[in-house]
Amino acid sequence: xxxxxxxxxxxxxxxxxxxxxxxxxxxxxxxxxxxxxxxxxxxxxxxxxxxxxxxxxxxxxxxxxxxxxxxxxxxxxxxxxxxxxxxxxxxxxxxxxxxxxxxxxxxxxxxxxxxxxxxxxxxxxxxxxxxxxxxxxxxxxxxxxxxxxxxxxxxxxxxxxxxxxxxxxxxxxxxxxxxxxxxxxxxxxxxxxxxxxxxxxxxxxxxxxxxxxxxxxxxxxxxxxxxxxxxxxxxxxxxxxxxxxxxxxxxxxxxxxxxxxxxxxxxxxxxxxxxxxxxxxxxxxxxxxxxxxxxxxxxxxxxxxxxxxxxxxxxxxxxxxxxxxxxxxxxxxxxxxxxxxxxxxxxxxxxxxxxxxxxxxxxxxxx
Amino acid sequence: xxxxxxxxxxxxxxxxxxxxxxxxxxxxxxxxxxxxxxxxxxxxxxxxxxxxxxxxxxxxxxxxxxxxxxxxxxxxxxxxxxxxxxxxxxxxxxxxxxxxxxxxxxxxxxxxxxxxxxxxxxxxxxxxxxxxxxxxxxxxxxxxxxxxxxxxxxxxxxxxxxxxxxxxxxxxxxxxxxxxxxxxxxxxxxxxxxxxxxxxxxxxxxxxxxxxxxxxxxxxxxxxxxxxxxxxxxxxxxxxxxxxxxxxxxxxxxxxxxxxxxxxxxxxxxxxxxxxxxxxxxxxxxxxxxxxxxxxxxxxxxxxxxxxxxxxxxxxxxxxxxxxxxxxxxxxxxxxxxxxxxxxxxxxxxxxxxxxxxxxxxxxxxx
DNA sequence: CTGTTAGCGCGTTCAA
DNA sequence: TTGAACGCGCTAACAG
Numbered sequence: 001x002x003x004x005x006x007x008x009x010x011x012x013x014x015x016x017x018x019x020x021x022x023x024x025x026x027x028x029x030x031x032x033x034x035x036x037x038x039x040x041x042x043x044x045x046x047x048x049x050x051x052x053x054x055x056x057x058x059x060x061x062x063x064x065x066x067x068x069x070x071x072x073x074x075x076x077x078x079x080x081x082x083x084x085x086x087x088x089x090x091x092x093x094x095x096x097x098x099x100x101x102x103x104x105x106x107x108x109x110x111x112x113x114x115x116x117x118x119x120x121x122x123x124x125x126x127x128x129x130x131x132x133x134x135x136x137x138x139x140x141x142x143x144x145x146x147x148x149x150x151x152x153x154x155x156x157x158x159x160x161x162x163x164x165x166x167x168x169x170x171x172x173x174x175x176x177x178x179x180x181x182x183x184x185x186x187x188x189x190x191x192x193x194x195x196x197x198x199x200x201x202x203x204x205x206x207x208x209x210x211x212x213x214x215x216x217x218x219x220x221x222x223x224x225x226x227x228x229x230x231x232x233x234x235x236x237x238x239x240x241x242x243x244x245x246x247x248x249x250x251x252x253x254x255x256x257x258x259x260x261x262x263x264x265x266x267x268x269x270x271x272x273x274x275x276x277x278x279x280x281x282x283x284x285x286x287x288x289x290x291x292x293x294x295x296x297x298x299x300x301x302x303x304x305x306x307x308x309x310x311x312x313x314x315x316x317x318x319x320x321x322x323x324x325x326x327x328x329x330x331x332x333x334x335x336x337x338x339x340x341x342x343x344x345x346x347x348x349x350x351x352x353x354x355x356x357x358x359x360x361x362x363x364x365x366x367x
Numbered sequence: 368x369x370x371x372x373x374x375x376x377x378x379x380x381x382x383x384x385x386x387x388x389x390x391x392x393x394x395x396x397x398x399x400x401x402x403x404x405x406x407x408x409x410x411x412x413x414x415x416x417x418x419x420x421x422x423x424x425x426x427x428x429x430x431x432x433x434x435x436x437x438x439x440x441x442x443x444x445x446x447x448x449x450x451x452x453x454x455x456x457x458x459x460x461x462x463x464x465x466x467x468x469x470x471x472x473x474x475x476x477x478x479x480x481x482x483x484x485x486x487x488x489x490x491x492x493x494x495x496x497x498x499x500x501x502x503x504x505x506x507x508x509x510x511x512x513x514x515x516x517x518x519x520x521x522x523x524x525x526x527x528x529x530x531x532x533x534x535x536x537x538x539x540x541x542x543x544x545x546x547x548x549x550x551x552x553x554x555x556x557x558x559x560x561x562x563x564x565x566x567x568x569x570x571x572x573x574x575x576x577x578x579x580x581x582x583x584x585x586x587x588x589x590x591x592x593x594x595x596x597x598x599x600x601x602x603x604x605x606x607x608x609x610x611x612x613x614x615x616x617x618x619x620x621x622x623x624x625x626x627x628x629x630x631x632x633x634x635x636x637x638x639x640x641x642x643x644x645x646x647x648x649x650x651x652x653x654x655x656x657x658x659x660x661x662x663x664x665x666x667x668x669x670x671x672x673x674x675x676x677x678x679x680x681x682x683x684x685x686x687x688x689x690x691x692x693x694x695x696x697x698x699x700x701x702x703x704x705x706x707x708x709x710x711x712x713x714x715x716x717x718x719x720x721x722x723x724x725x726x727x728x729x730x731x732x733x734x
Numbered sequence: 735c736t737g738t739t740a741g742c743g744c745g746t747t748c749a750a
Numbered sequence: 751t752t753g754a755a756c757g758c759g760c761t762a763a764c765a766g
Contacts, residue, residue, distance in 0.1 A: 022507060024759060035737050040761065050735060067505035071441045072759035075742050080438065087474075094471050095464035095669050103470075104461050107454075107488035111499070116508065119486040121474035132478070138434035140389060141483065247673045276673065283675050302462050306614045306643065308650050308675065391743060402753045407745065417751060439743035442758050 023066045032060055043068075082116040083329060084142035086132055088124040088149050090244070096273060097301040098318060099148075102170070105322020106146060113330050118142055124151065125213075130159075137163050144333045146170070146325055150181075150215045166332040168325050171215050172342075180332065182325050182343040186216050186298070189314040189347040190223030190268070193296050196312070196349060197266045198231055201358035202294060206239040206264035208253045208274050220270055220298065239264055243274045250277025258285050265293060265358045272297035272304045275311055279354060294355040298347075309353030316347045390433045399427055410435075449483040450696060451509035453499055455491040455516050457611070463640060464668040465685060466515075469537070472689020473513060480697050485509055491518065492580075497526075504530050511700045513537070513692055517548075517582045533699040535692050538582050539709075547699065549692050549710040553583050553665070556681040556714040557590030557635070560663050563679070563716060564633045565598055568725035569661060573606040573631035575620045575641050587637055587665065606631055610641045617644025625652050632660060632725045639664035639671045642678055646721065661722040665714075676720030683714045 025043075029036045034053070042049045042057035043066075049057075060066075074080050085106060087099055103119070110117045118141060122129040133156060136142050143166065147156055150171030160167045161177040169181040197205060207224055210217025228234055238260055243249035250269055257264055258281065267282075269275035275297030282289050289295055290309045297304060300315035328338055392410075396403045401424070409416045409424035410433075416424075427433075441447050452473060454466055470486070477484045485508060489496040500523060503509050510533065514523055517538030527534045528544040536548040564572060574591055577584025595601055605627055610616035617636055624631055625648065634649075636642035642664030649656050656662055657676045664671055667682035695705055 022505070026759075036760080037738080037762085038736055041736090044761085048735060053735080065505075069442075069759050070506040070508050071438060071447065072742095073761080074438045075436075075442050075744090075758090076760045076762090078742070089471055091471070095467045097462035097464060097467070100462045100464070100467050103486075104456055104488045107486065111487060111489075111495070117486050119470070119474065119484050120478060121471050122478070128478070138389070138432075139437040141437050247669060251673065276670070280673050280675055302614060303643070303670065306618065306647050308647055392745095393743075403744085404746085404754080405752055408752090411745080415751060420751080436743050439758095440745080442742090442760090443744045443746090445758070 084136040101318040102322040105319040109323040109326035168329040180341040184316040186219035187223035194227035202266040208269040210270040247277040250274030254278040254281035290356040312355040314347040451503040468685040469689040472686040476690040476693035535696040547708040551683040553586035554590035561594035569633040575636040577637040614644040617641025621645040621648035657723040679722040681714040
C-alpha cells in the first residue's frame with residue numbers, strides 16, 4: 001500500500017492535496033469547523049448560506065486545493081456525464097482518416113457540453129465488440145452511446161433498442177426499430193457520380209463495392225445501379241468487386257478490373273481510400289487517370305484533394321456529422337425532444353482531375 | 368422524472384433490469400432472503416459461503432440480470448481502472464493516420480487489461496488542454512495518463528510530475544524531470560535518411576521541419592544536420608522551412624523550395640504526411656519525383672506505401688508503440704516496477720521510389 | 735442560515 | 751457460514 005499521512009497541516013495551516021490524498025469535503029468541514037453539508041452547499045452556490053460563510057469556504061477550498069471527486073458525484077447523481085463510442089476497426093490497426101475526423105467532431109462537441117468520452121476500438125461483429133457494448137451499458141459506464149457505420153441487420157442497434165439507453169447512429173438501418181440517426185444520402189450521391197461519368201461519355205462503369213454488410217454500401221450501390229438503369233446501362237458481374245475500404249483493397253480490386261477485356265473506362269469506388277488505391281493501380285499499369293480511365297471516390301477526406309491527380313468525389317462533412325450526432329445524443333440524454341430525429345444530409349459532388357471524357361479509340365498500354 | 372416501478376416481480380418471480388432500473392445487490396438480497404454482504408461475497412467467489420448458497424445467488428443473479436455498478440465499485444475501491452489520453456489536434460479536425468494507429472494500439476492494449484480509455488481531443492498548449500488534464504487528474508477520473516508528442520519545455524510533463532499520478536510519454540523531454548517514456552531514435556533516423564541521400568549523390572538537401580516546439584522535430588533536425596556536417600555539407604537558411612505536419616503544409620513548403628535557385632535536389636520532410644504533400648508539389652511543377660528530385664518522409668504510415676511514387680521513409684511501429692506505452696502505464700498503475708523505464712526504438716530505413724540518384728545536368732522544367 | 739439524517743451501490747471489517 | 755455496521759465522497763430532504 002502507498003504511504004498515506006493524514007491530518008497533517010500545510011504551512012498555511014491547511015491540508016493540501018499531496019501525500020495524504022486528495023482533499024475532501026470532510027477535510028474542508030473539519031478545517032473550518034462546519035458541517036459537510038454546509039460546505040457542500042456553499043460550494044454549490046446555494047443561496048441559503050451566509051455570505052461570510054460562503055467566502056470562508058471558498059477561500060479554504062481554494063487554498064487547500066479542493067476538487068470534487070467525480071466518481072462520488074456520479075454515484076450520487078445517478079449519471080456519468082459520459083458518452084461511449086466504440087470505433088469499428090478491422091484489424092487490428094486502423095488509419096482511416098474518416099474516423100479521425102469523426103472522433104474529433106464528437107470529442108469536441110462532447111467537451112463543449114462537459115461530457116467525457118469513453119472510446120474503445122473493436123473489430124466489428126465479434127464477441128469482443130458485443131461484450132464491450134454490454135459492459136458500457138450494463139455496467140452503467142455511460143449515459144448514452146454513439147453507433148457508427150451501421151450494418152445490415154445490425155445487432156448493436158437491435159440490442160440497444162431493448163435497453164432503453166439513449167443512442168444516436170451515424171447511418172440508417174434495415175431493422176424494424178426506430179432510433180435517431182444522421183446519415184448522408186449515399187443513394188443520391190452515387191446517382192450524381194454516375195450521372196457525371198455518363199455525361200462524360202462513359203458506358204463501361206465498374207464498381208468497387210463496400211463489404212456487403214454495411215448499410216452505406218447498400219445505398220451507394222443502389223444509387224449507382226439506379227442511374228445506370230435509367231440510361232439503360234448495367235454492370236456485368238465481373239465489373240463489381242467487393243473491397244475492404246482500404247487503399248490496398250482498392251489497389252488490388254482495380255488490378256483485377258484492368259485485366260478484364262474490355263476493361264472499364266471508369267471505376268467508381270465506394271470510398272475515397274479505395275479510390276486512392278485505384279489511382280495507384282491505374283498509374284502502375286501505365287495508363288493515365290482522368291484520361292484513359294476515370295476514377296471516383298466518396299467522402300472527400302483530406303488526401304483526396306492532394307492526390308495526383310486530385311480525386312473527383314462526393315463531399316460529406318464528416319467532422320460536422322460527428323458534432324451533430326454527439327449533440328443530438330446529449331440532447332436526448334438531457335431529456336430534450338429532438339426537433340429532427342432523422343437527418344439525411346445531401347453530399348455535394350466535387351469534380352476534380354480524376355475524371356474526364358471517355359477516350360474514343362481503344363486503350364493502348366504503353367510499353 | 369422517468370417512470371420508475373419498484374418491487375415488481377418478473378414472470379420467473381424475479382425482478383429484471385427494465386423500467387425499474389438496474390438490479391442491485393440489495394434487490395438480489397431481498398429476493399433471496401439473504402444479506403447484501405453474503406450476496407456480495409458469493410458473487411465475488413469468497414470461500415466462506417456455503418456452496419448451496421453460492422449456487423442460489425449465482426442463479427438468481429443470472430436470472431435477474433445482475434451486473435455490478437461500476438461507478439459504485441470505483442468509489443469503494445478508490446480506483447477507476449481508466450486511462451486518460453488527450454490527443455493533440457490542431458484545428459479542430461485531425462486526420463493524421465499516425466494518431467489513428469496509435470489510438471488503436473492503446474485502445475486494444477487497454478481493453479486487454481480491462482481498462483477503459485477516456486479520450487479527449489484538444490489543441491496543444493491551450494487553456495482548454497490544460498483544463499482537460501487538470502480535470503482528469505484532480506477529478507480523479509483516471510488512474511494514469513498517456514502523453515504523446517512531447518514538446519519543448521512541455522508544461523504537461525512538468526505538471527504531471529508534480530501530481531504523482533502515473534503517466535507514460537511517447538517522446539522524450541528537455542525538462543529536468545525523470546519519467547517513463549518510449550521514443551523512436553529520430554536523430555539516428557535522420558542520419559540514415561541523410562546518408563542515403565548523400566550516397567545517391569545529393570548535395571543540396573532541403574528540410575521541411577516540424578514546428579519548433581515539438582521534441583521529435585528537434586531530434587530529427589539535429590540528426591540531419593549531424594550527418595551533413597560529417598560530410599562537410601550544410602543547409603542554407605532558405606533550404607529549411609517549418610511545416611505544420613499536414614499534407615497541405617508539405618505542399619506549400621515545397622512550392623517555396625522549388626522557386627529557389629538553385630533548387631534542392633532532395634527534400635527531407637519531417638513526417639510522411641508532409642512528404643506526400645511534397646510529392647504533389649513536385650509533380651504539379653512538372654518534375655519527376657525520384658529522378659529530378661528526391662523526397663523522404665518519416666513514420667511509414669500506410670499511404671506512404673501507396674503513394675506515387677512510393678515513399679522512401681523511416682518506419683516506426685506506431686501501433687506497437689501505442690500498445691507498449693499503454694502496457695507500461697498499466698504496470699505502473701498496478702505498482703509494478705518497470706524493467707525498462709526509457710525505451711528508445713530504432714526506426715528502419717525503407718527505401719522506395721521517391722529517392723534516386725541525383726541528376727547530372729541542370730533541371731529542365733518541361734513546358 | 736446551519737446541522738442532522740439518509741442514501742447512491744458496493745466492499746470490508748468484525749461479531750455472532 | 752452469515753449478518754450488522756461502517757465507509758468511500760457527495761448531494762438532498764428535513765428540521766431547527
